[in-house]
Amino acid sequence: MATNDATGGTAAGENTSAAARPKRVRTGCLTCRERHLKCDEGLPDCQNCRKSSRPCKRGVRLNFIDTQVKSPPITPPTQEWDITFQDESREIASEYRGGLGRYAALPQEVEDVPDIKDEALYQFSSGVMNTPTLAHQQLPSLQQSIPVGNVESYPAVSQRMPDNSREQHRHSSSNTDSTFTSQTMPPAPSSTYSNNKQTLTPPSEDRGPLDSPEELLFMQVFVEEVGLWMDSLDPYKHFSRLLPSDSLNEPMLLNAFLACGARHLSLVNPVYSEDKALHYYDDATTRLLEALQNPNRNTVMCATTAVILNVYEIMSERPLQRMNHIAGARALIKECRWTAKSTGVGAACFWLNVGMELLSCIRFNWQVAWDPDLWGVDMDFSKEIEYGCEEGWTYRLMYIVAKIANFRSTVPRQAESSQHAEQVRLQNRFNDWNRLKDWIDSWNNNVPRTMRPMGYLYPHQTTSKSAFPEVWLIKRTTIVARLFYHTGMCLLAQTHPLMSTRTPEMHDLQQTHAHDLCGIVAHVKDRGVASVAIRSLAIAAECLVSRREQEEVLEIFDRIQKETGWRTGFLHKELKEKWGWNNEEQYQQQQQQNVAASLPVLPVHNFPYQTSNLPPVPPPPPAPKPGAGPRQGIINPILRSADFSAPTHPYQNHYVAPLHLPPQPQYSHF
Numbered sequence: 001m002a003t004n005d006a007t008g009g010t011a012a013g014e015n016t017s018a019a020a021r022p023k024r025v026r027t028g029c030l031t032c033r034e035r036h037l038k039c040d041e042g043l044p045d046c047q048n049c050r051k052s053s054r055p056c057k058r059g060v061r062l063n064f065i066d067t068q069v070k071s072p073p074i075t076p077p078t079q080e081w082d083i084t085f086q087d088e089s090r091e092i093a094s095e096y097r098g099g100l101g102r103y104a105a106l107p108q109e110v111e112d113v114p115d116i117k118d119e120a121l122y123q124f125s126s127g128v129m130n131t132p133t134l135a136h137q138q139l140p141s142l143q144q145s146i147p148v149g150n151v152e153s154y155p156a157v158s159q160r161m162p163d164n165s166r167e168q169h170r171h172s173s174s175n176t177d178s179t180f181t182s183q184t185m186p187p188a189p190s191s192t193y194s195n196n197k198q199t200l201t202p203p204s205e206d207r208g209p210l211d212s213p214e215e216l217l218f219m220q221v222f223v224e225e226v227g228l229w230m231d232s233l234d235p236y237k238h239f240s241r242l243l244p245s246d247s248l249n250e251p252m253l254l255n256a257f258l259a260c261g262a263r264h265l266s267l268v269n270p271v272y273s274e275d276k277a278l279h280y281y282d283d284a285t286t287r288l289l290e291a292l293q294n295p296n297r298n299t300v301m302c303a304t305t306a307v308i309l310n311v312y313e314i315m316s317e318r319p320l321q322r323m324n325h326i327a328g329a330r331a332l333i334k335e336c337r338w339t340a341k342s343t344g345v346g347a348a349c350f351w352l353n354v355g356m357e358l359l360s361c362i363r364f365n366w367q368v369a370w371d372p373d374l375w376g377v378d379m380d381f382s383k384e385i386e387y388g389c390e391e392g393w394t395y396r397l398m399y400i401v402a403k404i405a406n407f408r409s410t411v412p413r414q415a416e417s418s419q420h421a422e423q424v425r426l427q428n429r430f431n432d433w434n435r436l437k438d439w440i441d442s443w444n445n446n447v448p449r450t451m452r453p454m455g456y457l458y459p460h461q462t463t464s465k466s467a468f469p470e471v472w473l474i475k476r477t478t479i480v481a482r483l484f485y486h487t488g489m490c491l492l493a494q495t496h497p498l499m500s501t502r503t504p505e506m507h508d509l510q511q512t513h514a515h516d517l518c519g520i521v522a523h524v525k526d527r528g529v530a531s532v533a534i535r536s537l538a539i540a541a542e543c544l545v546s547r548r549e550q551e552e553v554l555e556i557f558d559r560i561q562k563e564t565g566w567r568t569g570f571l572h573k574e575l576k577e578k579w580g581w582n583n584e585e586q587y588q589q590q591q592q593q594n595v596a597a598s599l600p601v602l603p604v605h606n607f608p609y610q611t612s613n614l615p616p617v618p619p620p621p622p623a624p625k626p627g628a629g630p631r632q633g634i635i636n637p638i639l640r641s642a643d644f645s646a647p648t649h650p651y652q653n654h655y656v657a658p659l660h661l662p663p664q665p666q667y668s669h670f
Contacts, residue, residue, distance in 0.1 A: 222261035267565030
């Protein structure tokens with residue numbers, strides 16, 4: 001009986017709960033439905049409409065979208081299947097009372113089915129070339145990539161995506177968090193590559209704005225994310241403001257932009273595959289190879305496209321398969337005679353290319369392939385630069401850091417045969433070190449106030465619980481310059497010919513600039529400096545000795561990867577090995593070394609002369625002499641032969657020397 005009562009009580013409770021649950025109203029007024037209110041279904045007017053003095057609308061509302069398509073999308077001809085378009089909206093509406101009456105009567109017309117053999121409906125023009133299959137290690141031959149009179153289909157290797165409606169892309173400023181995250185990213189549109197003409201842009205056509213949702217999304221991503229850091233050293237913002245408009249009439253340039261935008265999406269959102277990016281990349285590469293065989297080509301357009309494709313290859317994360325355009329972009333820049341004295345798009349491409357090489361040389365301890373003395377940088381600090389033009393001072397600093405990178409790459413691997421020869425070499429390197437140190441100090445003392453921090457808070461003054469100081473810089477160019485400055489100082493502290501980093505002087509110099517650099521990156525919100533921040537932070541992180549600081553650096557790398565898509569996982573492994581995190585014994589030894597590092601240590605070289613007997617620090621060096629190249633070191637192997645005058649120059653079997661070169665200087669962006 002107790003069981004029956006309990007069961008009966010439970011059933012009664014469920015019935016009471018079901019009765020108390022509000023029922024969904026199906027016949028309420030339309031006014032309450034628009035206001036998302038529960039209607040009491042009162043007649044002639046419900047209570048909500050009477051209280052708010054609103055008209056109480058009654059009737060049936062069907063949320064059908066009557067889409068009228070005048071002409072179906074272009075579909076490729078096939079032999080195995082056909083495509084037909086069927087509108088079932090009227091059939092669905094007929095199942096509702098009064099639903100079919102909302103549609104107008106269809107006229108009885110006989111639809112003409114075009115002949116599938118008529119290829120005129122599916123071709124833009126005779127100049128559209130077929131996109132080659134992927135061949136990154138070796139550029140595809142032009143005969144294979146541009147078949148004449150034959151349309152070959154792409155292999156069906158792309159991933160099917162759900163065909164959901166794309167949310168409107170949200171614009172973001174440069175100092176906010178990324179909007180292209182997995183939470184806000186719209187789903188990828190469905191796509192297959194059964195025919196390459198489906199997404200190719202007609203060549204040399206005066207077209208209007210982008211009318212494809214997919215292309216519009218990729219271009220927006222490029223402008224707001226990729227072009228953001230490409231323009232870090234360009235005051236005119238060519239890649240994010242000027243060149244996108246010019247690309248509407250240049251399919252080669254347009255597809256290069258779309259490739260970078262699609263690649264960035266695949267990095268920050270796993271919903272997007274790299275197939276689309278590879279498709280645009282291959283098309284832009286094919287058009288570039290065809291243009292290089294034309295002696296009357298637009299050399300400026302070819303060089304600009306190669307620079308953008310170079311950016312794509314850096315983002316592709318395939319070291320053995322991304323060598324198509326890195327050396328080619330450098331060779332085309334030299335062909336256009338672009339240097340530090342160029343203006344317009346020439347200056348934008350030159351400094352972007354030089355900056356990417358400088359970061360690579362810092363990463364791999366290479367010597368810069370393009371001698372900095374041949375860049376054409378004006379290093380006379382007494383000359384005034386236009387107020388607010390921080391880019392000019394940043395260019396000077398990049399020249400100095402390039403010289404420091406060359407100095408580091410030429411560190412002797414073994415001692416000289418005699419003690420006298422070793423002393424002479426050390427003396428010469430000490431003089432070079434002092435010259436570089438004095439040069440970078442002179443730059444720091446002469447930069448305008450706009451390139452100095454606006455705020456500096458020590459860790460105990462901040463609420464962020466960071467182990468690093470909060471350094472506030474306003475302009476993006478200023479942030480990049482400060483990152484290069486602190487990186488150069490850390491490298492100098494590591495390469496002193498006579499003192500190791502364990503000496504108090506070098507230890508303090510290294511720690512001071514490493515902490516300031518980490519403080520900038522830890523608190524910056526501008527995603528446009530991510531490419532420089534990653535490499536600079538890796539150099540500074542090697543100098544850290546505190547476990548708390550080391551852990552925070554790894555968290556910073558994870559944040560950068562999440563917000564920008566730049567892969568930083570390999571840095572975790574490298575830094576942990578250098579910090580001695582492999583086992584606890586190494587960690588204990590590291591802590592003991594850190595304690596010993598604070599004690600005075602004699603110089604590592606015990607030679608008769610002392611530091612005090614060395615000559616005084618020389619004055620700022622004169623302007624570099626053209627043709628005076630740096631010492632031979634580990635020259636950048638990728639760009640060593642990046643010149644069309646070299647026997648193994650880039651774009652073999654495709655390059656034809658142009659008949660006309662752009663005039664110097666170049667004063668317009670094209």
